Amino acid sequence: MNNKICDMLGIEFPLLAFSHCRDVVAAVSRAGGMGIFGGVNCSPETLEEELSWIDDHVDGKPYGLDIIVPNKVEGKGEQPDHDAVLASIPGELKQFTNDIMQSHGVDTGRIAEDIEDVRREQVAFTDNLRGGTADAILDVAFRHPIGLVANALGVPPPVMLEMGRKHNVPVAALVGAKEHAMSQVAAGVDIIVAVGGEAGGHTGEISTLVLIPEICNALAAIGDETPVLAAGGIATGTQMAATMAMGASGAWCGSVWLTTAEAETNPVVKEKMLSASSRDTVRARSRTGKPSRQLRSPWTDAWEAEDAPSALPMPLQSLVAEPPLRVIDKLSQGDNQGAKDLATYWVGQGVGLMNEQMTAGQVVQGFKEDFITAYERLATNLGE
Ligand SMILES: Cc1cc2nc3c(=O)[nH]c(=O)nc-3n(C[C@H](O)[C@H](O)[C@H](O)COP(=O)(O)O)c2cc1C
Known part of the structure; x- marks a missing residue:
């Protein structure tokens, strides 16, 4: 062309x-x-x-x-102390994410350390943002x-x-x-x-x-x-x-x-995307602190509920949502049905047109x- x-x-x-x-x-x-x-x-x-x-x-x-x-x-432009950033995440938001997981049968006691490990790993990327x-x-x-x-x-x-x-x-x-x-x-x-x-x-x-x-x-x-x-x-x-x-x-x-053969998308989420319609996405602040469109799941529904807490500003909200979502992703690929249900990722309304893996x-x-x-x-x- x-x-x-x-x-x-x-x-x-x-x-x-x-x-x-x-x-x-x-x-x-x-x-x-x-x-x-x-x-x-x-x-x-x-x-x-x-x-x-x-x-x-x-x-x-x-x-x-x-x-x-x-x-x-x-x-903006700062590279703050990572321990101080981690300490600034309100306990009530971590509790909220635990409550979502627990209400779907995910045993948060067993994965608490895994979530904190991911959180410590993720904090470095807030410097990028x-x-x-x-x-x-x-x-x-x-x-x-x-x-x-x-x-x-x-x-x-x-x-x-x-x-x-x-x-x-x-x-x-x-x-x-x-x-x-x-x-x-x-x-x-x-x-x-x-x-x-x-x-x-x-x-x-x-x-x-x-x-x-x-x-x-x-x-x-x-x-x-x-x-x-x-x-x-x-x-x-x-x-x-x-x-x-x-x-x-x-x-x-x-x-x-995201649904191509080469993509590293969680296979459970890939399947959800292949069968989703264009109505199955939501634009919400709950993943990063700024509005982003994601595949709807009970996780995003919980954050959209009237009594849900407000998201923190970017880049802090990523430290609230990303660690539990990464662990959910991993669990969903085993036999944890609650994690399979909760698993979600970013995707747009075009998901309704993505019906076949290529x-x-x-x-x-x-x-x-x-x-x-x-x-x-x-x-x-x-x-x-
Ligand atoms: C899974 C996913 C992750 C994304 N991450 C980024 C990103 O890191 N940087 C960026 O500029 N855009 C990012 N985007 C947005 C894309 O650059 C692009 O604007 C968007 O995907 C276009 O709309 P579509 O998803 O309907 O094709 C992301 C989109 C998706 C679906």
Whole structure:
């Protein structure tokens, strides 16, 4: 395909795949799209390992990296003492998560230590979310042949924009509202990823169908030619074509890769996703402190109940929710029915269209075929 994003990124088909799983990233790049590795939970050392693995498995094709440095976050730029951060998590919130598990037959006494172990491990990643580790992470990233670097939840930190320019690597930013897109182009980002409210993970409230033309029109009105990638609810090539008909230069998808053969998604959750409908997700603060869309389960229902406590701000809520959810994930893969019921993960409304397990390469191929179908359908409508 011959378009702005393909030229800018050196790819064949303008489909970008966000994934925390390196196998998905490499498979999509090899299939002609572009895999984007989600590095939010990486230390500089683990990022080095992951990117080296991708380098060895991508057949020289372009891939990218995504990190999260939010504009608004508790203690931005700080690297506080981890013991003090752990001590600041209110006991009543830990008790609330224990109560959810206990009411589903999960023996929390037996897993209390496991949960605390994960909590101690996770606290290091709150430094990433405060932006305190961005320099070290980007130092590692730019030693690899990355073809794009992206930031979520705000204007990229200046070091990302500077290093992108220095290494001639486009910098992308995820946005959920027109106003945010305007701030991003003013800051100098090269690609806008417009994420509609249908999306899995952190997301705003405006639907993709409205957000894409809103942002494309606003950029056109100021004569700005920054390409826009459409995201949120896109699981097929026909949807991708529709967003490109509205002015997007390609698509950025996250959810659709979660049920691929390569994805490391908990198999129990994978099965739930394959049978879920588009109504089975919820957008809630309860996992990270900022609104993110997740697969509905009794866990998310409990947090949505009227008497549920309020979530802590990012990055502290992750330390409340993530440790028990990681342990639930592990238990669910044994014979613990309560854990199977509670297990959940981020996914968008496109889950209703994800009904069959395929390889990531087959998904890319399916997108290409569907894209042509959409084009032909429109041409037929025009009587061509
Ligand atoms: C499991 C999962 C984890 C995600 N984690 C991140 C992340 O770490 N950084 C980020 O920029 N976006 C993240 N996202 C959001 C994606 O980048 C993208 O905006 C979203 O998946 C697009 O909508 P879709 O899920 O409907 O395809 C995540 C999405 C999912 C489904």
